[in-house]
Amino acid sequence: MKTMIRSMFKGAGRYPWYNSFFGVPLIDLGVGGTPALRGIFTPEPEIGAEKIGISDQFLANAEDYHQRYSGSEHMKDVLEQAFTHAGVSMASSPDVLDIGTGSGTNSLLPMLSLFDHARFVATDLSPDLLVILRRYVERESLSDRVACVCTDAMNSFFAPARFDMVTGVSLLHHLIDPAAAIKAAHAALKKGGVAVFCDPFEGYGMIGLTFRLILDRATREGLDLNPEAADFMRAMIIDFDARRGTDKSDVRFRYMDDKWLFTREYLEDVACDAGFASVSILPHANNETYFRDYTTVLFRLGRDLKPDALPDWAWDTIDLIDRSFSPEMKSALLMEGSIILKK
Ligand SMILES: C[S@@+](CC[C@H](N)C(=O)[O-])C[C@H]1O[C@@H](n2cnc3c(N)ncnc32)[C@H](O)[C@@H]1O
Numbered sequence: 001m002k003t004m005i006r007s008m009f010k011g012a013g014r015y016p017w018y019n020s021f022f023g024v025p026l027i028d029l030g031v032g033g034t035p036a037l038r039g040i041f042t043p044e045p046e047i048g049a050e051k052i053g054i055s056d057q058f059l060a061n062a063e064d065y066h067q068r069y070s071g072s073e074h075m076k077d078v079l080e081q082a083f084t085h086a087g088v089s090m091a092s093s094p095d096v097l098d099i100g101t102g103s104g105t106n107s108l109l110p111m112l113s114l115f116d117h118a119r120f121v122a123t124d125l126s127p128d129l130l131v132i133l134r135r136y137v138e139r140e141s142l143s144d145r146v147a148c149v150c151t152d153a154m155n156s157f158f159a160p161a162r163f164d165m166v167t168g169v170s171l172l173h174h175l176i177d178p179a180a181a182i183k184a185a186h187a188a189l190k191k192g193g194v195a196v197f198c199d200p201f202e203g204y205g206m207i208g209l210t211f212r213l214i215l216d217r218a219t220r221e222g223l224d225l226n227p228e229a230a231d232f233m234r235a236m237i238i239d240f241d242a243r244r245g246t247d248k249s250d251v252r253f254r255y256m257d258d259k260w261l262f263t264r265e266y267l268e269d270v271a272c273d274a275g276f277a278s279v280s281i282l283p284h285a286n287n288e289t290y291f292r293d294y295t296t297v298l299f300r301l302g303r304d305l306k307p308d309a310l311p312d313w314a315w316d317t318i319d320l321i322d323r324s325f326s327p328e329m330k331s332a333l334l335m336e337g338s339i340i341l342k343k
Helices: 002-009 017-021 061-067 071-085 109-116 125-137 176-187 202-222 228-245 264-274 289-302 312-323 326-330
Strands: 026-028 039-041 095-099 119-126 147-149 163-169 190-198 278-283 336-342
Touching: 002 095, 017 147, 039 125, 061 125, 071 109, 071 163, 071 190, 071 278, 071 336, 095 109, 095 176, 109 119, 109 312, 125 147, 163 176, 176 190, 176 264, 176 336, 202 228, 202 289, 202 312, 228 289, 264 278, 264 336, 289 312
Parallel strands: 039 147, 095 119, 095 163, 119 147, 163 190
Antiparallel strands: 026 039, 190 336, 278 336
16 A cells, blocks of 8 residues: 555655654755755754764765766775675665765766666765765666665664665775664664675774885885875875774764774674675685776875886786785685675
């Protein structure tokens, strides 16, 4: 009966389909608020709440961020692999909660092309990024399939056990308390449902160590290094060191966007505490040029630097680290992985 009523009013705006996924009323942020936010909803208890733990990168500078970090094709492969591993059929029509959607480029867009009939409740703490997503949804006439909701992933204002899947691409490591989001995902999922998250791990410490070796050798032997590349390596060493470990109580984490590099153990423990029946972690790569490839991507995304910003002797050091580990050990030293949780 509910399905009949829902389909009668689908698209008519009189019974918005996404309301039934929430346990509290949803408020349109554009009505009586900021007109530019029309079509972006928020759970009533979150109206006026302070946004803790995100910076202007995701708020005032949302448009820049959106332009810089689009890589849908790569993420489509990664997500397809994770869904296949989880036994999710791409021919199914799941109701999906995508948390930390942002403008959707690396999570929602690949999933829209993987699942022709899924519906998505796309949530994020940044209304600015959701505005970009909303524009896309309207342009592509996807309002019947995608709802944009501004909410903190550590909150849980969802109706219990309504979603078939929960996804989060590059979200958990931004949270002060990822365990709260994993618990909320568990509560939102139907029994047998699957959660998939993609996040960075402490294996990045190996790149930090390589950067230390390169900087030390340049100093010791008086070798030239591109100042921008040297500065970037120093910044990454500090960043990797700060994100290690599980204690995020220091006040600085409220102002840092990237807060975590995970370990398998931490994620297994919090998933188990949340009540998930199983946890698997799939490394995104373990190939011969594993450390070289991740270093190249870091330089590009971090400072727009090309590989020739590092001299050959520095790449030799990185290649030596690559030659020192088998693919199996590279999987253990994982830097980016998909976390697959089954309820
Ligand atoms: C690296 S971006 C990933 C965006 C998107 N999933 C993608 O892959 O294209 C991280 C996202 O997490 C969001 N975010 C950060 N803290 C959050 C929180 N506490 N609750 C919900 N979203 C949050 C940011 O606004 C940003 O959109």
